[in-house]
Amino acid sequence: MNGLNGIGVKVVHVGGNGNAHAVLREIEARLQLLVEKGEEGSIDLSGLPLMPEDYDLLEETLGEGEVVAEVHSLGPTRIHETGIPGVWWVTHYNSDDEVLAEFIEVAWCPEILLTPEDDVKDGLEALRARLFELNPKSPLGGAPSLDL
Amino acid sequence: MNAMDLLLWSRGPGLGIAIGIFLFGMVLRLFEIYSLGRKRDLAPARTGGEGSGWRTMFTRSVPDRAQFKRSPVVFTTGYIFHIGFFIVLLFLLPHIELIRSISGLSWPALPTPVVDLIAVITLIALIVTLIYRIMDPVRRLLSTFGDYLAWTVTFLPVLTGYMAYHHLLFDYTLMLALHILSVELLLVVFPFTKLTHMVTLFISRWYNGEWFARKGVAS
Amino acid sequence: MRDETLLDTLKRRGISRRGFLKFCATTASMLALPPAMAAEVAAALGKVRRPAVIWLSFQECTGCTESLTRAHSPSIESLIFDAISLDYHHTLQAASGHAAEEAREHSMKQDWGNYLLLVDGSIPLKDDGVYSTIAGISNLQMLKDAAAGAAAIVSVGTCAAYGGLPHANPNPTGAVSVSEIIKDKPIINVPGCPPIPAVLTGVLAHYLTFGAIPDLDDLGRPKAFFGESIHDRCYRRPFYDQGKFAKTFDDEGARNGWCLFELGCKGPTTHNACATTKWNGGTSWPVQSGHGCLGCSEPDFWDGGSFYKALSTPISPVTGAAAAAVAIGAAAGVAIGLANRQTKAAAKAAHQKATIADLEK
Missing domain, CATH: 3.40.50.700 (NADH:ubiquinone oxidoreductase-like, 20kDa subunit)
Structure with a gap:
């Protein structure tokens, strides 16, 4: 995007097209599903054409929440919980900081923040290996692995 | 042939052919009617009736009360679909653009939802006239193939236009092509059916009006 | 290498499980699949x-x-x-x-x-x-x-x-x-x-x-x-419905971002993803930059008449055909008129006068 930033462009916005309302209604429906049935869901923001004003309306209506997180894998993924608990704004970027995909996730916690089970198993092994290095004689540190 | 080919044909050669047949037929008809001539007036009227002729062309557009009472359905639906048809024809923006591209004339369009509503009303009025024509024994007896043909070619453009706008049945490209083709069918059929009344009605009204104003014999 | 699946490729490049999740979500979005399909993408990646x-x-x-x-x-x-x-x-x-x-x-x-x-x-x-x-x-x-x-x-x-x-x-x-x-x-x-x-x-x-x-x-x-037309997904569509159109490329309507139908936009008959996917990393697309759609993803778009004439207008001029039709119609009308007159004259000539004597026969 560096090249584009160098070009002087006067942007005139002409107002939203009302699609933000459609997205907000879908969020409402999904949030109700989460509350009543515990069902999690996600909305792809590239599915509907949204004008900058629609984004503003979405952001203003949802507000800012307590959690901000960033995952670094295949470029950054930035996540924040909106002012509506349970509604998360997830933006995937590539290594050049360009937006790849953008989702509103309605969930207890976005899946990408949860540690994958296999990673935890790997982590346990890794930790034991490090403990073993620190203290080779410790019974726990020396244990090769638990059958998980 | 795909939908786009059909659309391009209807916007190109098809339109040329249709307009050609329409103009050919109408000019032929008018020449034919005019060249029939009138017998020499051996007793010219004292007063000229031209003014009355022009006046009658318009006054006859208002229904006669007694006649209206005799068949209110025909009058009501008739007025509705004629007016509706012309509003849709003349005030939908794509139609104005067509007229502008051919003649250079243009005027403001009505909002699309308004035209849409009028199209629905027009369609309903047209359907009612057809039902009335079929249900009423006298009208049914008087109706010929030409009458049903005229009804069909009038109905189709409104219907296909409505369907294209609302994406009914087919994809917009194909429906738009069918819409334009239906209008071309209307143009082709026009000079050879009772639809010519659009032009001849004013001629005959003028003659009637002129005749009404005859008073005395010029000395 | 030739027998590798996409999953193998990702693993070989040291992509983590979260990265894999991100890859699947992004791919699903790119394929215009609903987000719930990301799991299916993940399952399929290991097979092909x-x-x-x-x-x-x-x-x-x-x-x-x-x-x-x-x-x-x-x-x-x-x-x-x-x-x-x-x-x-x-x-x-x-x-x-x-x-x-x-x-x-x-x-x-x-x-x-x-x-x-x-x-x-x-x-x-x-x-x-x-x-x-x-x-x-x-x-x-x-x-x-x-x-x-x-x-x-x-x-x-x-x-x-x-x-x-x-x-x-x-x-x-x-x-x-x-x-x-x-x-x-x-x-x-x-x-x-x-x-x-x-x-x-x-x-x-x-x-x-x-x-x-x-x-x-x-x-x-x-x-x-390509399932939907540019027109249906266009952010300027509400202006079409309201009857607000740009008449030239530099008038008030153009500045206000009104519909470009009159300026020749072929959006209604064009199927493509420009309106949602956009170009240059989602920066913009032709209609957003103020130019009507050319219909470039449709067959014969180059032969569909001027790019700057409304979709409802004729592709080729009709005045020639119209003038010829009027001339031929007039000629034919005159010919038929003459024929009619001759018929009339013949009928008149063949007319026989009846007298009382004839009737009393």
Whole structure:
């Protein structure tokens, strides 16, 4: 995007097209599903054409929440919980900081923040290996692995 | 042939052919009617009736009360679909653009939802006239193939236009092509059916009006 | 390497499980699949073998390749291109001349029946196809040979899909699309002049992910990207409905971003993903920058009349036909009128006077 930033462009916005309302209604429906049935869901923001004003309306209506997180894998993924608990704004970027995909996730916690089970198993092994290095004689540190 | 080919044909050669047949037929008809001539007036009227002729062309557009009472359905639906048809024809923006591209004339369009509503009303009025024509024994007896043909070619453009706008049945490209083709069918059929009344009605009204104003014999 | 699945490729590149999740979510979004399908993408990724790809360029301007190499999400798309083995592309490959042609023949032989064939450009048929040749082989011959061993063909760009510019009237080289020549292979059309890079990579990703061609419309285009018209997805659509139109490119309406129908926008009859996917990394697209849609992803868009005349107007002038019709109509009218008069005169002449004497007979 560096090249584009160098070009002087006067942007005139002409107002939203009302699609933000459609997205907000879908969020409402999904949030109700989460509350009543515990069902999690996600909305792809590239599915509907949204004008900058629609984004503003979405952001203003949802507000800012307590959690901000960033995952670094295949470029950054930035996540924040909106002012509506349970509604998360997830933006995937590539290594050049360009937006790849953008989702509103309605969930207890976005899946990408949860540690994958296999990673935890790997982590346990890794930790034991490090403990073993620190203290080779410790019974726990020396244990090769638990059958998980 | 795909939908786009059909659309391009209807916007190109098809339109040329249709307009050609329409103009050919109408000019032929008018020449034919005019060249029939009138017998020499051996007793010219004292007063000229031209003014009355022009006046009658318009006054006859208002229904006669007694006649209206005799068949209110025909009058009501008739007025509705004629007016509706012309509003849709003349005030939908794509139609104005067509007229502008051919003649250079243009005027403001009505909002699309308004035209849409009028199209629905027009369609309903047209359907009612057809039902009335079929249900009423006298009208049914008087109706010929030409009458049903005229009804069909009038109905189709409104219907296909409505369907294209609302994406009914087919994809917009194909429906738009069918819409334009239906209008071309209307143009082709026009000079050879009772639809010519659009032009001849004013001629005959003028003659009637002129005749009404005859008073005395010029000395 | 050849037996690798996309999942293997990702693993080999040290992509974490979260990265994999991100890859699947992004791919689902790119394929215009609902987010819930990300799990299916993940499941499918481990199954499909990495295909060899041969890219043939015929009567074209290289705009399609230019578009693709400027794809906006390099990390994801480079993964996809790592996952395919692009064995022949005469613009991008390092080899040239005989070495390049050998690479093509070698790849065809090795993967016979399994490779994916990408074609951009139309194929000239006139005069035995002499108007476009590569290494002395006519495009027609090369396409037939390569198509015979392909698992599927992707027609990249409007020229390959529908004939495009070379096919435009008067079509001096007798150019046709791939589907006019090859009838016995699945063909995916990815039209556009050029096609949206994300759409092409989306189609490749779909093939890589699911190992099958996506749902196609009746013009052979993937429904996921070409299922809806520009007009229906256009952010200016509300102005069309309200009857607010730009009349020129610099009037009040144009500045207010009103509908471009009067300025010749072909959005209502054009199916493409510009309105949602946009161009240059989602920066903008033609209508957003103030220009009507040209309809470049539709057959014969070049012959559809002026780009700047409304869709509802005639493609060719009708005044000539109209004038001729009026003249012929007038002549015929006069002729019939004369005939009628003669009939009348004859009837008058044949008229016999009746007298009382006649009646009393």
